[in-house]
Amino acid sequence: MTNHETPNYLTFSQKLRAATTSFAGIAIVWLVLILLFSLLEIGLSGYTHGLPSGFFTLTIWSWFSDILFWWKWLFLLFIIYIPLYILSSVIAKVAFKSFIVFFFIVQIGLINYFNTALVLLGADIFGYSLQEIQQTVGASGGVSLMSVLVFSILIALTVLILKFLPKKLNLSIYTSAILPSISFLIFIFGISPSLRLGSLQSDFANNLVVNKSDHFYQASYNHYFPEIYETDIYADSYIGNYGANNTNTIAFEYVDETNYPFLHKEVTGDVLTPFLNQAETPPNIVIILVEGLGRAFTNEGAYLGNFTPFLDTLSAESLYWKNFLSQGGRTFAVLPSLLGSLPFAQNGFLGMGQEMPQQLSLLNILQKNGYHTSYYYGGDASFDNMALYLKNNNINELNDGGAFPQGYKKLPANNGFTWGYGDKEMYRYYMASRPVNKKPQLSVLLTVASHSPFLIDDAPKYAAKFEERMSVLGFSEEKKDAYRKYQNIYSSILYTDDALKGFFDDYKKRADFNNTIFVITGDHRIPEIPMSTKIDRYHVPLIVYSPLLKRTAEIASISTHFDIAPSLISYLKNNYDIKSPELTTWMGQGLDTTTAFQNLHHAPLMQTKTDMIDFISGEYHLNGDALFKITEGMGEEPLQDEDKKNQLLSEFNKFKIRNSQFIKEKKMIPDSLFTSYTLQK
Missing domain, CATH: 3.40.720.10 (Alkaline Phosphatase, subunit A)
Incomplete structure (x- = not known):
């Protein structure tokens, strides 16, 4: 047995204490590296685009986002690390440090993507074929030699810091135990959306301070484990038009919701x-x-x-x-x-x-x-x-x-x-x-x-x-x-x-x-x-x-x-005298030609192939958990109105129920309607 292995003569309690302090030392170094990478990201953004807010403000919000992300992961990593450490301290340390290195490999890629496209990369990458990804990356410039060099230097420095710095930390068992304990509470109770929401000057600023890995992994999880909307056509939440709460809008009269969830009488x-x-x-x-x-x-x-x-x-x-x-x-x-x-x-x-x-x-x-x-x-x-x-x-x-x-x-x-x-x-x-x-x-x-x-x-x-x-x-x-x-x-x-x-x-x-x-x-x-x-x-x-x-x-x-x-x-x-059907599946209600600012429409918006979190109804815009009031000129103001937010959530969910049924059945219109208005080949 080497000096790096967990000694067999230690009791289980002693091994557990050693594992906890060892984990905390590596975890704190990981956090320090995350915070340093955020500073580099803000600096890169300042060089490439200019800073959308003050450096200090961006740093505080970015670090806040980083710490929340770090704490979310700690408990899961802790319960993996402890048994590994008890088995072999070398295996545990190598595994944890390898995970951290892999994390930064991905994080650098995500930071670079955002800096180039100014869009957070989420599960939308899974909506494209490998050929389409290659074409997009190639047409956008591919990977330069300088990028490879900078990437290699950053990863090498990460490896060196992980190798030497944890050894310098002498943490008490009490301090070490606090970290996974707080993470456990976050794991059980979650994080309030209001704590995660920044209130910076622009959408660019708010996206800049988001931890890019946090967004990517959360979006990927939601993609592969989506919220399921079970279709019950007799439920109160399903009956009627998904924009019916917007009293000024034109409501659709659906004719066969069981078979064709979007088929309705033409009203345009x-x-x-x-x-x-x-x-x-x-x-x-x-x-x-x-x-x-x-x-x-x-x-x-x-x-x-x-x-x-x-x-x-x-x-x-x-x-x-x-x-x-x-x-x-x-x-x-x-x-x-x-x-x-x-x-x-x-x-x-x-x-x-x-x-x-x-x-x-x-x-x-x-x-x-x-x-x-x-x-x-x-x-x-x-x-x-x-x-x-x-x-x-x-x-x-x-x-x-x-x-x-x-x-x-x-x-x-x-x-x-x-x-x-x-x-x-x-x-x-x-x-x-x-x-x-x-x-x-x-x-x-x-x-x-x-x-x-x-x-x-x-x-x-x-x-x-x-x-x-x-x-x-x-x-x-x-x-x-x-x-x-x-x-x-x-x-x-x-x-x-x-x-x-x-x-x-x-x-x-x-x-x-x-x-x-x-x-x-x-x-x-x-x-x-x-x-x-x-x-x-x-x-x-x-x-x-x-x-x-x-x-x-x-x-x-x-x-x-x-x-x-x-x-x-x-x-x-x-x-x-164009012949057109009396039954349609139009999602829209027709153009509004009113010259004054208003919105009589309700509609979902889809930012990427896997990111449908936007819904407008009247002069309100729901974006995930956030509600905005649309102002004249298409500006937006954050709005804290739970009743209005719940109204839009209800309308959006009604659309999602119809959309889920359509995904399952894959039916838009009856064959007779299609053949009546389509030339046969």
């Missing part, structure tokens, strides 16, 4: 006719989904400044919803939400893959009514199962990056990876391949240039435009320096805006321009620029532009992607 009114002249033939519809187009930097009143001068001009000639919301925080949600007003299922509707049930959307309903449907995307449409969804909806033409002929240039590569063709190239291909004919057309275009790593053609040109734009906006030199940390992002936004200007300049030359309705929105807000609030991630503009417009309007009321398809169908049905 026609709100677009008062704004549009009627043409002789059904109009073409062109839907442009702009990657990352958030209101934070788009159009007049953007709190980060208006970096889309063309869209701002176009908005003044359009119906413009300035307080509009995307349904998701990533691109995975936009097609089924906007085109089909569909529920999220488990990991987003597209995440159902081959199990996507028959459903109705703008695509198959309009195709049944004589429209030609097409989709244009400069990337790979198999990503997120977009192509599968489009084919399930009988798309006539699917034009993604693989369909572009020679003569079109891809975006600059980053470590050999590129998302595909830029916005200007996609618009050029659309113009070249989309003929003018008598048959009405529905075209959906999804851009890709304003996506990490934000590499664009003519980068020096748009970098100069960025500097010029900051001067036009009247930025001080200090503010300009802060914005230059995101020069590549703002340059890509200006490129995107310029590409849209070119697209409309070209489209005006087409013979069918005067009979076309354009719908422009963002799939979500770019997350790589720090966000101010929880709802900022979803805040995007909606612009409906057309030569058919007889009057324009700036609309302050809130609507979402869910509301677009029902309103377009209702408008076309009312004016052009």
